[in-house]
Amino acid sequence: MRAAVLEEYQEPLAIRDVDAPDPAAEGAVIEVEACGICRSDWHGWQGDWEWLGLKPPTGQILGHEPAGKVIEVGDEVENIKEGDRVAVPFNIGDGICHQCRTGHGNTCENVLPLGFAEPVQGAFAEQLHVPTADHNAVRLPDGVSSVDMAGLGCRFMTSFHALAHRADIEAGDWVAVHGCGGVGLSAIHIADALGANVIAVDLVDEKLQKATELGAVETINASENDVPGTVKAIAAGGADVSVDALGIETTCRNSVMSLGTRGQHVQVGLSTQDEEGMVALPTDLMVMQEIEFIGSLGMPPTRYDEIFRMVDTGKLDPSAVVSETVALDDVSDRLASMNDFETMGIPVIDEFA
Known part of the structure; x- marks a missing residue:
């Protein structure tokens, strides 16, 4: 064969x-x-x-x-x-x-x-x-x-498990998805189907347009905006759930810092040789806001x-x-x-x- x-x-x-x-x-x-x-x-x-x-x-x-x-x-x-x-x-x-x-x-x-x-x-x-x-x-x-x-x-089932089983999404919640590759676009489509208001974040306008077609109500070009600040402005204080669908240090940290009080960060993307699985996080902020960090696999x-x-x-x-x-x-x-x-x-x- x-x-x-x-x-x-x-x-x-x-x-x-x-x-x-x-x-x-x-x-x-x-x-x-x-x-x-x-x-x-x-x-x-x-x-x-x-x-x-x-x-x-x-x-x-x-x-x-x-x-x-x-x-x-x-x-x-x-x-x-x-x-x-x-x-x-x-x-x-x-x-x-x-x-x-x-x-x-x-x-x-x-x-x-x-x-x-x-x-x-x-x-x-x-x-x-x-x-x-x-x-x-x-x-x-x-x-x-x-x-x-x-x-x-x-990709599709990974995103489904992350949002339907690992995160606590309720109708009308703000969900930010960082990275609009295959996992991210799947997550956007699924979060929309679960009743969330989805914010898509990426560097490429074409991918953000596709995110809109799949249900994102807001998009952020990360090359032109302060991502956490923009998410918090859109979501009136911060996202309820935020997904790192890529796995690099920038998207992981942006995802955590985009959350509001008692928000949930869901880590789906695995890291590259630059990080080797180790990413610095704003732990004091996570304590003060009671932010959850959730891993999700398959x-x-x-x-x-x-x-x-x-x-x-x-x-x-x-x-x-x-x-x-x-x-x-x-x-x-x-x-x-x-x-x-x-x-x-x-x-x-x-x-x-």
Whole structure:
């Protein structure tokens, strides 16, 4: 099968033939119909996240936002069958640890990051093996497009979990989203669907325009404005919830400082080599205003049905965040464009042969 293989960091991925996977007893093989190209893939391609133990080894197939059709299952698989169309979360759980058994599979005690570790080769390929398929393969509703659902593997469901499960959003709350990439635009669309008034923050006017189309009621160009001061002016004292959807020091600190009293900062973006996970924060301000700092990772696969129900009723539309479809051969160009934050929305691979 054809796959995009990481042979050297920051160099084009090698598009070459590799062996197709066979299913483990509890696993399944899917034919990948679509896979998003995510900024997390860019981090892996850059050689980031060694400080988290997530730096992918050379020889790794990247890609962690797949949707496709099950073509083979192992002897011990009970709930997933050949012909099912599924999405796969990027945080592969074992299904049996305490976290998985209590509904928190996104923080599995033995998690394997899809596309970042040798045991779980990624989805920039014609086929993908899914371990513990009954837990990790999420059956898609009938009639939905794999391209539209590709973002569910990471960005869209990550934003949904952050806002619907981790933050306490009520109708009419002010929610500021810092960074209008794929995660940020997804967060804007979801926060709007949850009844919030959304403020979008970015450096690029085109992305801010897209944010408006997805439900932002106010936008701030961070290159031209004092971000915390402008958010506080718009939100009459500060945002109720503020999301760092990028992960650099500036957006993290701006997000915290944009909050009003008892506001909630939600950290979704992971940091780069500049920060290595360490960011200075205004802790005295956080104490005085009783500000909460909340981390949010992925989404438990057992709760995907919440997204599907909102899609079914038209409240959410993951396809609205898909910016373009490309071929497997184009993946290196799309990763390189992320060096300067040029990518808007979610580019999706839908041609693998």
